Amino acid sequence: MTKLKRLLMRQRKNLIVAFMAAAGSFLLGVTLPMNLRATGPLEPMQAKVLAVSQSQEQQPSSNINQFSEAIAHRVEFSEQALAQLQETRFQSGVPSEFKGTSIREAKLDSQHKAIALTFDDGPWPKTTTQILDILKKNNIKATFFWVGRYLKNSPELGKQVAAAGHAIGNHTWNHEYLQYNEEGAAREIDRTSSLIEDLTGIKTSIFRPPGGILNNGLAAYAQKKNYAVVLWSADSLDWRTPTESLMDNVMRQANSGGIVLMHDGGGNRSRTVKALPDIIAKLRKKGYIFVTVPELLQMQEQELKHQETAHK
Template sequence: MKRLLRRRKSLIIAFIAATASFLLGVTLPINLRANQPLEPIQAQALAVSQSQEQKPISNINQFKQAIAHRVELSQQALAQLQGIRFQSTVLSQFQGTTIREAKLDSQHKAIALTFDDGPWPTATTQILDILKENNIKATFFWVGRYLQTYPEIGKQVAAAGHAIGNHTWNHEYLKYSEEGAAREIDRTSSLIEELTGVQTSMFRPPGGILNNGLAAYAQKKNYAVVMWSADSFDWRTITESLTDNVMRQAKSGGIVLMHDGGGNRSRTVKALPDIIARLRNEGYIFVTVPELLQMQEQELKNQETAQK
């Protein structure tokens, strides 16, 4: 009996000793690891965490302000894009009509400079520079195949805020069926919108021809067929003063025909600063064709109000 008790006591002591040894083996490495320096990555993560916890609340406000600023810039960019997108659209009452000039009284001396047959290398960009220097917006009537060839120049014109019109795809003096006219006009307008976002409602027939099917189709599609009241005759090869040609025909509400494409337009580029200077000396302001028509409409409303 005593031998059995001694045996049980030995077993209990052995169990306690084994348990203590196990616990010591587990806890001691943990404590040692806790006292050892952190690995570089662990230390960096801990530092970032502590730093973030210590950042002042003002940083959150700065973050909110930055987001608000970006939203504001995005809204401004969208508004600018919308302005570019619709600046080549004439008022609905002028769509489907033929326009040679706006009806303005002599007290409102406004005139629209227009350029045909581009976009074109060198000449178009030179004209853009002159217009920018003089803070003038003009109206450009584009040939589709040239826009396809020089898309970046076309984008520059639209980005500068000038109005854009359709001048057919091929610029040919042919007799067109409705299907043929549709190809010439629709294809050009689609490319204009694709490249610049501009939705134009202005059309100018090549050579000013109104009876070959193009103008009829354009009017059916609610384009304003925009002609001109003052021809610079820069398309002629003979030597003459382009400035004198314009000044001789200039009048309030007038639309001036010039060319930036389709050939060598160095004469136009050379004459343009003088044309602008002399028109300004005569008291003219420069507007786009849509703006010119808006001025006519506003003047008509003012007259109706005055008569009441």
């Protein structure tokens, strides 16, 4: 996690430096003509003219102060906007080597006990909100794979999930177990990603095929379009298991770099809502930290880079 934080800090710093440089040259461009005017040849020194010219000189200088202030504000504002943009992109984007591939988990050093909670088939009235509350209480960012037509039904809920900083993935428009040609797969996937972007500004690059089916045309299309196809390594089986067994299902399969499958929508998810706080507590007790799927992949990438430099 510290590596990830360092990476984010570095990206942020680079952005700030770039922007300060741009703003600096802008400021220089404005002050330069005023300086030239001040040092240019003066008219004959009649008292009256001098008085007028002094009052004229004072005005631009106070304008410059206001102007610098305005720029400072703008730098600050744009720095925030850029950082936020970067964050949003990062929120659901993945390192390039994972684009067009499919993964079940990240390969992490076992000393980095990081795990990603994922919630499918939302946004869903009530249960999505309940799960958001639990995640917020525990200060956890998770990953939500949305069904396009449900997002269309609950756009405000979708915006809330994204605004809370969770990662968003594409889980098709209709969530059906059919065979798709390329045109059909495009309709399912493109339409959903467009709606996600329209509503939240997030351009997602993670896709999860309904049922984890990899051979019905959807995953193939997603990979062709450079999504990372994200499956899971720990299935809570929350759609058919009593609340008491959910925790055992997760704990039995939990590992470092793991991806846990749960559901916040698509049916009655009260069991998931009920079991989630205990699952989080138990994983935390075992030493896990919670990250989003893109963060998990970023961690794997960082570890690989670190190993490469260590071996040189």
